[in-house]
Amino acid sequence: MRKTLVCFFLLASCATWAQNTKFTHADTLRGSITPERVWWDLTYYHLSVHPNAQDSTLTGSTKVVYKVLQPQQTIQIDLQEPLQITRVMQDGESLTYKRDGNAFFIALTKKQEVGKTETIEVFYSGKPRLAKRPPWDGGVQWVPDGKGNTIISTSCQGLGSSVWWPCKDHMYDEPDSMLISITVPKNMMDVSNGNLRSVVENNDNTHTFNWAVQNPINNYGVNMNVANYVSWKETYKGEKGDLALSFYVLPQNLEKAKEQFKQAPQMLKAFEHWFGPYPFYEDGYKLVEVPYLGMEHQSSVTYGNGYKMGYLGKDLSNTGWGLKWDFIIIHESGHEWFANNITYKDVADMWVHEGFTNYSENLYTEYYFGKEAGSDYVVGTRALIANDMPIIGIYGVNQEGSRDMYYKGGNMLHTIRQIVNDDEKWREILRGLNKTFYHQTVDGSQIEAYVSDHAGRNITKVFDQYLRDVRIPVFEYSFNNKGLQYRWANVVEGFDMPLKVKVSGKDEFLYPTASWQTLKTKGIKTLTVDKNFYVESKETKQASM
Secondary structure, eight states, X not given: OOTTOOOHHHHHHHHHHHHHSOOOHHHHHHHSOOHHHHTEEEEEEEEEEEEETTTTEEXXXXXXXXXXXXXXXXXXXXXXXXXXXXXXXXXXEEOEEEEETTEEEEEOOSOOOTTOEEEEEEEEEEOOOXXXXXXXXXXXXXXXXXXXXXXEEEEOTTTOGGGTSOBOXXXXXXXXXXXXXXXXXXXXXXXXXXXXXXXXXXXXXXXEEEEEEOSOXXXXXXXXXXXXXXXXXXXXXXXXXXXXXXXXXXXXXXXHHHHHTTHHHHHHHHXXXXXXXXXXXXXXXEEEEOSSSEEOOTTSEEEOSTTOSBBTTBOTTSSSGGGSSBHHHHHHHHTTTBTTTEEESSGGGTHHHHHHHHHHHHHHHHHHHOXXXXXXXXXXXXXXXXXXXXXXXXXXXXXOOXXXXXXXXXXXXXXXXXXXXXXXXXXXXXXXXXXXXXXEEEOHHHHHHHHHHHSSSOOHHHHHHHHHOOOOOEEXXXXXXXXXXEEEESOOTXXXXXXXXXXXXXXXXXXXXXXXXXXXXXXXXXXEEOTTSOOEEEEOSSOXX
């Protein structure tokens, strides 16, 4: 937690939350930058996998290329039970290793010299964890397609990609590029990330799809999708030129998909306006049908919304605007900017992904239906906010915060836009984030600092209030013979967010603090708080001075 937080309520609530959450040695191995991780910089993966639908097993290997940053002789590679590492090689030599839960500690015999680039190859096999409720409780799915084939899909955000392949399973370090080789029966195909480099025909009635990723990619963004797909391609004329679009769907859904997926170029037009160029022109953009709701796999966005508008046919805002577009196409694609381009280092900062992407739904609505429509949409989602615990989680143990990171996160950003009070400047901030942190992993504090530095005033306390506290600010006011008296209540120490109100028949910005202030008015007894600020208001009978 940030050292600047001094609010007793906040410290007490966070301490209670942490005390009530029991973390294990395994949580630390998964969620922290351990000594066996910190000394090497991941530069490249070659993932090779042969899924076997007959017994729901995986067999494969990961070639891990890395640069030595510090002299060390033990490297940590992660692979979740019940999968097993069967062999590890470096320069033709077999290496020994010890397992500690889902972490493997490999003893390197070759001296690791600072600045050198080295490679290990990790072989593995076994039955991976079955996805229980994908994508929220993920793993691998094996789903009969009704025609004698098995659809195979992966989803693993939070859980970690080590649920299906061996890797450095921490978000702080990404490979600069990657090759994904998936071997499947000849009547099936695989769709993964990046561009299809080749399809190699094998002698055992299988073929191998080789997908090349030319950009940095986060672990959970890597995916495998095996089915009897049909596909088509388009070209989008974007800010950086021609962007290759590819669509993969089940044969029975082809006509529905061709109509529904027209929203993909519409999405790109809106988000390039707000956020800047699509971040992965070299790898293209794909929409891939899967047997779960969908996920933001980089350049290979997965789709399972049933070809319905809204979220499975529902409007999450209850305003009607959420039924004007397909939630999964818009939301999961928004993650290409916030999740895949700008990626959190620690899942405790997951709001960087979900808060901004929830807010992208508002911006998409505004782009096509007007500013008032966008505002109505995001305000409408407030009914879904629980305010149960802080949005920011606990660092170092793979612990995310409250699910309020979605709707409260989006409303926080919408509120900050009102503080900036300059739509073009706000757009520059959103585009500036994607340019400044292009293809980077970040701490949430970096994003907070950037927005605050460019907002025109220090909004550190706004982030503290909405990300680290569960209380909603209350604007208290009173009319008396002195005029309008007002202050903030229910806030962190030092909270001084400006607020737009309508008083005396006109819009006016007030600058409340926790102390009472006075605005001289004559005969005015009504005040309306701008709905775009995520606050509560309360008229009191008499202000305490």
